[in-house]
Amino acid sequence: MTTELSLRESLLCKAQVSWSVSAPVAQLHEQLGREPLSLLFLFVTPYADFNAVVSETEKLYPGTDVVACTTAGEIGATGYDEGLIVAVGFPACDFASTCLAFPRLDQLQINAETDRIAQERVALQERSPQMETGFACLMVDGLSRREDALTAMISPALRDMPMFGASAGDGTDFQTTLVALNGRIMIGGAVLSLVRTTHKTKVFSLDHLVPTDTRMVVTEADPALRIVKSINAEPAGREYARIVGKDPNQLDRFTFASHPVVVRIGDDHHVRAIQQVNEAGELVFFSAIDEGMVLTVAKPLNMADHLRQKLESMSEKEHFTDIIGFDCILRKIEAEQSQMSLRLSKVMAEYNVTGFSTYGEQIGPLHVNQTMTGVAFYPKEPAG
Numbered sequence: 001m002t003t004e005l006s007l008r009e010s011l012l013c014k015a016q017v018s019w020s021v022s023a024p025v026a027q028l029h030e031q032l033g034r035e036p037l038s039l040l041f042l043f044v045t046p047y048a049d050f051n052a053v054v055s056e057t058e059k060l061y062p063g064t065d066v067v068a069c070t071t072a073g074e075i076g077a078t079g080y081d082e083g084l085i086v087a088v089g090f091p092a093c094d095f096a097s098t099c100l101a102f103p104r105l106d107q108l109q110i111n112a113e114t115d116r117i118a119q120e121r122v123a124l125q126e127r128s129p130q131m132e133t134g135f136a137c138l139m140v141d142g143l144s145r146r147e148d149a150l151t152a153m154i155s156p157a158l159r160d161m162p163m164f165g166a167s168a169g170d171g172t173d174f175q176t177t178l179v180a181l182n183g184r185i186m187i188g189g190a191v192l193s194l195v196r197t198t199h200k201t202k203v204f205s206l207d208h209l210v211p212t213d214t215r216m217v218v219t220e221a222d223p224a225l226r227i228v229k230s231i232n233a234e235p236a237g238r239e240y241a242r243i244v245g246k247d248p249n250q251l252d253r254f255t256f257a258s259h260p261v262v263v264r265i266g267d268d269h270h271v272r273a274i275q276q277v278n279e280a281g282e283l284v285f286f287s288a289i290d291e292g293m294v295l296t297v298a299k300p301l302n303m304a305d306h307l308r309q310k311l312e313s314m315s316e317k318e319h320f321t322d323i324i325g326f327d328c329i330l331r332k333i334e335a336e337q338s339q340m341s342l343r344l345s346k347v348m349a350e351y352n353v354t355g356f357s358t359y360g361e362q363i364g365p366l367h368v369n370q371t372m373t374g375v376a377f378y379p380k381e382p383a384g
Helices: 002-007 024-032 050-060 110-127 147-158 236-244 253-258 303-313 329-337 341-350
Strands: 013-018 037-044 065-070 074-076 079-081 084-091 095-102 133-140 163-167 179-181 184-186 190-197 200-206 209-222 227-231 261-265 268-271 274-277 283-285 294-300 322-328 353-358 361-363 366-368 372-378
Touching: 013 024, 024 050, 024 084, 037 050, 037 095, 037 190, 050 065, 050 184, 065 095, 065 190, 074 084, 079 341, 084 095, 084 353, 095 110, 110 147, 110 190, 133 147, 133 200, 147 163, 147 190, 147 366, 163 200, 163 322, 163 353, 163 372, 179 190, 200 303, 200 361, 209 236, 209 261, 209 268, 227 236, 236 283, 253 274, 253 329, 268 294, 268 366, 303 329, 303 341, 322 329, 329 341, 329 353, 361 372
Parallel strands: 037 065, 133 163, 322 353
Antiparallel strands: 013 084, 037 084, 065 179, 074 079, 074 353, 095 190, 133 190, 163 361, 179 184, 200 372, 209 227, 209 294, 227 283, 261 268, 261 294, 274 283, 322 372, 361 366
16 A cells, blocks of 8 residues: 555645745745646745745746645645645646635625635536536635634535635634735635546545543533533533543643544534633634534544544545645644654655644535545546
Protein backbone atom coordinates (compact mmCIF):
# COMPACT_ATOMS: atom_id res chain seq x y z
CA MET A 1 0.00 0.00 0.00
CA THR A 2 2.61 2.54 1.07
CA THR A 3 4.90 1.68 -1.85
CA GLU A 4 2.11 2.00 -4.40
CA LEU A 5 1.01 5.33 -2.98
CA SER A 6 4.49 6.75 -2.85
CA LEU A 7 5.10 5.84 -6.49
CA ARG A 8 1.78 7.27 -7.71
CA GLU A 9 2.11 10.62 -9.39
CA SER A 10 0.07 13.33 -7.70
CA LEU A 11 -2.94 14.66 -9.60
CA LEU A 12 -2.61 18.02 -7.86
CA CYS A 13 0.11 20.65 -7.75
CA LYS A 14 1.30 21.04 -4.16
CA ALA A 15 3.85 23.24 -2.43
CA GLN A 16 4.72 24.44 1.06
CA VAL A 17 7.07 26.96 2.65
CA SER A 18 7.79 28.29 6.11
CA TRP A 19 6.14 31.63 6.76
CA SER A 20 9.50 33.03 7.92
CA VAL A 21 11.47 32.53 4.69
CA SER A 22 12.27 35.39 2.38
CA ALA A 23 9.57 35.94 -0.29
CA PRO A 24 7.45 32.90 0.67
CA VAL A 25 4.85 33.40 -2.08
CA ALA A 26 7.55 33.59 -4.76
CA GLN A 27 8.95 30.30 -3.44
CA LEU A 28 5.51 28.69 -3.56
CA HIS A 29 5.10 29.92 -7.13
CA GLU A 30 8.42 28.35 -8.12
CA GLN A 31 7.54 25.02 -6.50
CA LEU A 32 4.12 24.87 -8.16
CA GLY A 33 5.64 25.21 -11.63
CA ARG A 34 4.24 26.66 -14.82
CA GLU A 35 1.21 24.41 -15.37
CA PRO A 36 -1.96 26.54 -15.74
CA LEU A 37 -4.25 26.20 -12.74
CA SER A 38 -8.02 26.45 -12.60
CA LEU A 39 -8.04 26.92 -8.83
CA LEU A 40 -5.50 27.46 -6.06
CA PHE A 41 -6.05 26.87 -2.33
CA LEU A 42 -3.80 28.50 0.27
CA PHE A 43 -3.77 27.32 3.89
CA VAL A 44 -1.95 30.06 5.77
CA THR A 45 -0.44 29.87 9.25
CA PRO A 46 -1.64 32.68 11.55
CA TYR A 47 2.03 33.60 12.04
CA ALA A 48 2.16 34.89 8.45
CA ASP A 49 1.05 38.27 7.15
CA PHE A 50 -2.20 37.06 5.57
CA ASN A 51 -2.80 40.31 3.69
CA ALA A 52 0.63 40.18 2.10
CA VAL A 53 0.33 36.49 1.17
CA VAL A 54 -3.05 37.03 -0.48
CA SER A 55 -1.93 40.18 -2.30
CA GLU A 56 1.27 38.63 -3.67
CA THR A 57 -0.50 35.47 -4.80
CA GLU A 58 -3.13 37.50 -6.62
CA LYS A 59 -0.37 39.24 -8.60
CA LEU A 60 1.29 35.96 -9.57
CA TYR A 61 -1.95 34.17 -10.51
CA PRO A 62 -4.14 36.78 -12.22
CA GLY A 63 -6.13 34.23 -14.23
CA THR A 64 -6.66 31.73 -11.44
CA ASP A 65 -9.24 31.72 -8.65
CA VAL A 66 -7.24 31.90 -5.40
CA VAL A 67 -9.00 30.85 -2.19
CA ALA A 68 -7.13 31.37 1.08
CA CYS A 69 -7.81 30.96 4.78
CA THR A 70 -6.01 31.04 8.11
CA THR A 71 -5.42 27.81 10.02
CA ALA A 72 -5.09 26.25 13.45
CA GLY A 73 -2.04 24.36 12.17
CA GLU A 74 -1.17 22.86 8.81
CA ILE A 75 -0.99 19.37 7.32
CA GLY A 76 1.98 19.23 5.00
CA ALA A 77 4.32 16.70 3.48
CA THR A 78 5.21 15.19 6.88
CA GLY A 79 1.77 15.42 8.52
CA TYR A 80 0.95 17.83 11.31
CA ASP A 81 3.01 21.01 11.15
CA GLU A 82 3.09 24.63 12.31
CA GLY A 83 4.19 27.84 10.64
CA LEU A 84 3.61 26.80 7.03
CA ILE A 85 1.92 28.27 4.01
CA VAL A 86 0.53 25.30 2.08
CA ALA A 87 -0.64 25.59 -1.52
CA VAL A 88 -2.79 23.12 -3.47
CA GLY A 89 -3.32 23.79 -7.18
CA PHE A 90 -5.84 22.18 -9.53
CA PRO A 91 -4.41 21.80 -13.08
CA ALA A 92 -6.68 23.40 -15.67
CA CYS A 93 -6.29 20.44 -18.02
CA ASP A 94 -8.25 18.17 -15.67
CA PHE A 95 -10.21 20.56 -13.43
CA ALA A 96 -12.77 23.32 -14.03
CA SER A 97 -14.06 25.49 -11.23
CA THR A 98 -15.98 28.53 -10.15
CA CYS A 99 -15.95 30.32 -6.79
CA LEU A 100 -18.63 32.27 -4.94
CA ALA A 101 -17.94 34.69 -2.10
CA PHE A 102 -20.29 35.31 0.81
CA PRO A 103 -18.74 38.41 2.39
CA ARG A 104 -21.33 38.95 5.13
CA LEU A 105 -22.83 35.77 6.55
CA ASP A 106 -25.01 37.82 8.89
CA GLN A 107 -26.73 39.42 5.90
CA LEU A 108 -27.45 36.45 3.63
CA GLN A 109 -30.46 36.67 1.32
CA ILE A 110 -31.24 32.97 1.33
CA ASN A 111 -33.44 32.72 -1.77
CA ALA A 112 -31.15 34.88 -3.88
CA GLU A 113 -28.02 33.02 -2.76
CA THR A 114 -29.60 29.63 -3.33
CA ASP A 115 -30.51 30.66 -6.88
CA ARG A 116 -26.99 31.99 -7.48
CA ILE A 117 -25.38 28.73 -6.35
CA ALA A 118 -27.71 26.63 -8.49
CA GLN A 119 -27.08 28.79 -11.56
CA GLU A 120 -23.30 28.64 -11.13
CA ARG A 121 -23.41 24.86 -10.65
CA VAL A 122 -25.36 24.38 -13.88
CA ALA A 123 -23.15 26.83 -15.82
CA LEU A 124 -19.99 25.04 -14.67
CA GLN A 125 -21.40 21.70 -15.74
CA GLU A 126 -22.41 23.04 -19.16
CA ARG A 127 -19.00 24.52 -19.94
CA SER A 128 -17.08 21.39 -18.85
CA PRO A 129 -19.20 18.48 -20.15
CA GLN A 130 -16.15 16.23 -20.44
CA MET A 131 -15.64 16.46 -16.68
CA GLU A 132 -18.18 14.07 -15.24
CA THR A 133 -17.48 14.19 -11.51
CA GLY A 134 -17.23 17.03 -9.04
CA PHE A 135 -17.48 18.35 -5.52
CA ALA A 136 -17.94 21.58 -3.61
CA CYS A 137 -15.53 22.91 -1.00
CA LEU A 138 -16.60 25.51 1.58
CA MET A 139 -14.20 27.64 3.63
CA VAL A 140 -15.80 29.69 6.40
CA ASP A 141 -14.71 32.21 9.01
CA GLY A 142 -14.30 29.89 12.00
CA LEU A 143 -15.52 32.50 14.48
CA SER A 144 -18.61 33.54 12.53
CA ARG A 145 -20.96 31.04 14.25
CA ARG A 146 -22.81 30.90 10.93
CA GLU A 147 -21.65 27.54 9.57
CA ASP A 148 -24.81 25.61 10.46
CA ALA A 149 -27.14 28.04 8.69
CA LEU A 150 -24.77 28.36 5.73
CA THR A 151 -24.42 24.63 5.04
CA ALA A 152 -28.18 24.15 5.39
CA MET A 153 -28.70 26.89 2.79
CA ILE A 154 -26.08 25.70 0.32
CA SER A 155 -26.71 21.95 0.30
CA PRO A 156 -30.09 21.88 -1.53
CA ALA A 157 -28.74 24.11 -4.32
CA LEU A 158 -25.90 21.66 -5.02
CA ARG A 159 -28.26 18.76 -5.79
CA ASP A 160 -26.02 15.70 -6.19
CA MET A 161 -22.70 17.57 -5.92
CA PRO A 162 -21.15 16.45 -2.59
CA MET A 163 -19.82 19.17 -0.31
CA PHE A 164 -17.16 19.23 2.38
CA GLY A 165 -15.54 22.18 4.07
CA ALA A 166 -13.64 23.75 6.91
CA SER A 167 -13.88 26.57 9.41
CA ALA A 168 -10.76 28.74 9.27
CA GLY A 169 -8.58 28.79 12.38
CA ASP A 170 -6.32 31.04 14.41
CA GLY A 171 -3.99 28.62 16.16
CA THR A 172 -5.39 28.24 19.68
CA ASP A 173 -6.02 31.99 20.10
CA PHE A 174 -9.63 32.17 18.82
CA GLN A 175 -9.25 35.87 18.03
CA THR A 176 -9.32 36.45 14.25
CA THR A 177 -10.01 33.99 11.43
CA LEU A 178 -9.87 35.05 7.80
CA VAL A 179 -10.93 33.80 4.38
CA ALA A 180 -10.19 35.40 1.01
CA LEU A 181 -11.11 35.08 -2.65
CA ASN A 182 -9.00 36.67 -5.38
CA GLY A 183 -7.45 39.25 -3.09
CA ARG A 184 -10.65 40.12 -1.21
CA ILE A 185 -10.21 39.38 2.49
CA MET A 186 -13.32 38.73 4.56
CA ILE A 187 -14.11 38.66 8.27
CA GLY A 188 -17.43 36.96 8.92
CA GLY A 189 -17.51 35.58 5.38
CA ALA A 190 -17.06 32.40 3.38
CA VAL A 191 -16.02 31.09 -0.04
CA LEU A 192 -17.68 28.20 -1.88
CA SER A 193 -15.64 26.52 -4.62
CA LEU A 194 -17.45 24.35 -7.17
CA VAL A 195 -15.14 21.91 -8.93
CA ARG A 196 -15.58 19.56 -11.89
CA THR A 197 -12.91 17.08 -12.93
CA THR A 198 -12.04 14.25 -15.30
CA HIS A 199 -10.78 12.26 -12.30
CA LYS A 200 -12.81 10.21 -9.86
CA THR A 201 -13.30 11.79 -6.45
CA LYS A 202 -14.74 10.71 -3.12
CA VAL A 203 -15.89 13.16 -0.44
CA PHE A 204 -15.66 11.64 3.04
CA SER A 205 -15.94 12.38 6.74
CA LEU A 206 -14.62 10.19 9.55
CA ASP A 207 -14.25 10.22 13.31
CA HIS A 208 -12.88 7.78 15.86
CA LEU A 209 -15.53 8.24 18.57
CA VAL A 210 -17.93 5.64 19.95
CA PRO A 211 -21.03 6.75 21.92
CA THR A 212 -21.37 5.45 25.49
CA ASP A 213 -24.52 5.06 27.59
CA THR A 214 -23.82 8.28 29.51
CA ARG A 215 -26.20 11.07 28.52
CA MET A 216 -27.04 14.61 29.60
CA VAL A 217 -29.74 17.09 28.64
CA VAL A 218 -29.22 20.76 27.77
CA THR A 219 -31.72 22.58 30.01
CA GLU A 220 -30.73 26.20 29.33
CA ALA A 221 -28.84 27.60 26.34
CA ASP A 222 -28.17 30.63 24.17
CA PRO A 223 -28.23 29.09 20.66
CA ALA A 224 -27.13 32.30 18.91
CA LEU A 225 -23.88 32.36 20.88
CA ARG A 226 -23.57 28.54 21.07
CA ILE A 227 -23.50 28.72 24.88
CA VAL A 228 -24.93 26.04 27.19
CA LYS A 229 -25.78 27.53 30.56
CA SER A 230 -27.15 24.48 32.32
CA ILE A 231 -27.10 20.70 31.92
CA ASN A 232 -29.56 18.52 33.82
CA ALA A 233 -30.77 21.75 35.50
CA GLU A 234 -27.27 22.27 36.99
CA PRO A 235 -24.57 24.79 36.01
CA ALA A 236 -23.21 23.45 32.73
CA GLY A 237 -19.47 23.41 33.42
CA ARG A 238 -19.84 21.86 36.85
CA GLU A 239 -22.30 19.20 35.70
CA TYR A 240 -20.22 18.24 32.65
CA ALA A 241 -17.15 17.92 34.90
CA ARG A 242 -19.07 15.69 37.33
CA ILE A 243 -20.28 13.43 34.54
CA VAL A 244 -16.83 12.92 33.02
CA GLY A 245 -15.12 12.69 36.42
CA LYS A 246 -13.05 15.88 36.27
CA ASP A 247 -12.42 18.84 38.57
CA PRO A 248 -14.74 21.67 37.39
CA ASN A 249 -11.98 24.18 38.12
CA GLN A 250 -9.57 22.43 35.77
CA LEU A 251 -11.62 22.06 32.59
CA ASP A 252 -9.52 22.86 29.54
CA ARG A 253 -9.23 22.03 25.84
CA PHE A 254 -7.51 18.72 26.67
CA THR A 255 -10.53 17.66 28.75
CA PHE A 256 -12.94 18.59 25.97
CA ALA A 257 -10.88 16.76 23.33
CA SER A 258 -10.62 13.54 25.34
CA HIS A 259 -14.22 13.59 26.66
CA PRO A 260 -16.32 14.70 23.66
CA VAL A 261 -20.10 14.77 23.52
CA VAL A 262 -22.16 13.76 20.51
CA VAL A 263 -25.76 14.26 19.38
CA ARG A 264 -27.80 11.75 17.41
CA ILE A 265 -29.10 12.93 14.03
CA GLY A 266 -31.03 10.18 12.28
CA ASP A 267 -29.02 6.99 12.60
CA ASP A 268 -25.68 8.74 13.07
CA HIS A 269 -23.94 10.56 15.90
CA HIS A 270 -22.18 13.87 15.34
CA VAL A 271 -19.85 15.65 17.73
CA ARG A 272 -20.96 18.87 19.43
CA ALA A 273 -17.49 19.95 20.49
CA ILE A 274 -16.87 22.22 23.45
CA GLN A 275 -14.55 25.15 22.78
CA GLN A 276 -14.13 26.49 26.30
CA VAL A 277 -15.72 27.15 29.67
CA ASN A 278 -16.35 30.85 30.21
CA GLU A 279 -16.02 32.92 33.39
CA ALA A 280 -19.65 32.21 34.29
CA GLY A 281 -19.01 28.46 34.24
CA GLU A 282 -20.97 28.03 31.01
CA LEU A 283 -19.86 25.84 28.11
CA VAL A 284 -19.13 27.50 24.76
CA PHE A 285 -19.54 25.13 21.82
CA PHE A 286 -18.04 25.04 18.32
CA SER A 287 -21.36 24.17 16.66
CA ALA A 288 -25.12 24.48 17.00
CA ILE A 289 -26.63 23.79 20.38
CA ASP A 290 -30.14 24.23 21.77
CA GLU A 291 -32.30 23.58 24.80
CA GLY A 292 -33.66 20.06 25.04
CA MET A 293 -30.76 18.57 23.08
CA VAL A 294 -29.60 15.22 24.43
CA LEU A 295 -25.82 14.93 24.52
CA THR A 296 -24.04 11.59 24.81
CA VAL A 297 -20.51 11.19 26.11
CA ALA A 298 -18.29 9.40 23.59
CA LYS A 299 -15.09 7.46 24.05
CA PRO A 300 -12.23 7.60 21.54
CA LEU A 301 -10.72 4.68 19.67
CA ASN A 302 -7.01 4.66 18.80
CA MET A 303 -6.92 7.59 16.38
CA ALA A 304 -3.89 6.52 14.32
CA ASP A 305 -5.12 2.94 13.85
CA HIS A 306 -8.61 4.18 13.02
CA LEU A 307 -7.35 6.66 10.42
CA ARG A 308 -5.17 4.05 8.74
CA GLN A 309 -8.07 1.57 8.58
CA LYS A 310 -10.40 4.15 7.07
CA LEU A 311 -7.92 5.31 4.45
CA GLU A 312 -7.06 1.73 3.55
CA SER A 313 -10.77 0.95 3.08
CA MET A 314 -11.03 3.89 0.67
CA SER A 315 -8.30 2.21 -1.42
CA GLU A 316 -9.65 -1.34 -1.47
CA LYS A 317 -10.84 -1.28 -5.10
CA GLU A 318 -8.56 1.42 -6.51
CA HIS A 319 -5.87 3.60 -5.01
CA PHE A 320 -6.33 7.31 -4.56
CA THR A 321 -3.30 9.53 -5.16
CA ASP A 322 -4.10 12.57 -3.02
CA ILE A 323 -6.37 13.74 -0.23
CA ILE A 324 -7.30 17.26 0.75
CA GLY A 325 -8.10 16.82 4.42
CA PHE A 326 -9.59 19.20 6.98
CA ASP A 327 -8.81 17.95 10.48
CA CYS A 328 -10.45 19.39 13.60
CA ILE A 329 -8.13 21.13 16.05
CA LEU A 330 -9.57 18.90 18.78
CA ARG A 331 -8.17 15.82 17.02
CA LYS A 332 -4.76 17.47 17.01
CA ILE A 333 -5.07 18.37 20.69
CA GLU A 334 -6.10 14.82 21.57
CA ALA A 335 -3.19 13.45 19.53
CA GLU A 336 -0.75 15.68 21.40
CA GLN A 337 -2.21 14.69 24.77
CA SER A 338 -2.07 10.97 23.97
CA GLN A 339 1.42 11.23 22.40
CA MET A 340 0.03 10.05 19.07
CA SER A 341 0.95 13.04 16.90
CA LEU A 342 3.91 11.34 15.23
CA ARG A 343 1.93 8.20 14.40
CA LEU A 344 -0.92 10.25 12.94
CA SER A 345 1.49 12.38 10.97
CA LYS A 346 3.11 9.27 9.53
CA VAL A 347 -0.27 7.95 8.35
CA MET A 348 -1.19 11.28 6.76
CA ALA A 349 2.18 11.52 5.03
CA GLU A 350 1.93 7.97 3.67
CA TYR A 351 -1.51 8.65 2.20
CA ASN A 352 -0.63 12.06 0.76
CA VAL A 353 -3.02 14.06 2.96
CA THR A 354 -2.64 17.83 2.56
CA GLY A 355 -4.74 20.35 4.45
CA PHE A 356 -5.00 22.07 7.78
CA SER A 357 -6.36 21.95 11.34
CA THR A 358 -9.74 23.62 11.61
CA TYR A 359 -12.25 25.12 14.03
CA GLY A 360 -14.90 22.79 12.58
CA GLU A 361 -15.77 20.87 9.44
CA GLN A 362 -18.66 20.74 7.00
CA ILE A 363 -20.09 17.67 5.34
CA GLY A 364 -23.21 18.00 3.20
CA PRO A 365 -25.79 20.08 5.11
CA LEU A 366 -24.03 19.64 8.47
CA HIS A 367 -21.42 21.56 10.43
CA VAL A 368 -19.50 19.05 12.56
CA ASN A 369 -16.50 18.82 14.88
CA GLN A 370 -13.71 16.43 15.83
CA THR A 371 -13.68 14.84 12.39
CA MET A 372 -11.38 14.62 9.42
CA THR A 373 -13.39 15.66 6.39
CA GLY A 374 -12.12 15.90 2.84
CA VAL A 375 -11.92 14.60 -0.70
CA ALA A 376 -9.83 11.82 -2.22
CA PHE A 377 -8.67 11.90 -5.86
CA TYR A 378 -8.43 8.80 -8.05
CA PRO A 379 -6.74 8.64 -11.48
CA LYS A 380 -9.04 8.64 -14.47
CA GLU A 381 -9.24 5.47 -16.52
CA PRO A 382 -6.79 5.46 -19.47
CA ALA A 383 -8.38 6.10 -22.86
CA GLY A 384 -9.12 3.01 -24.88
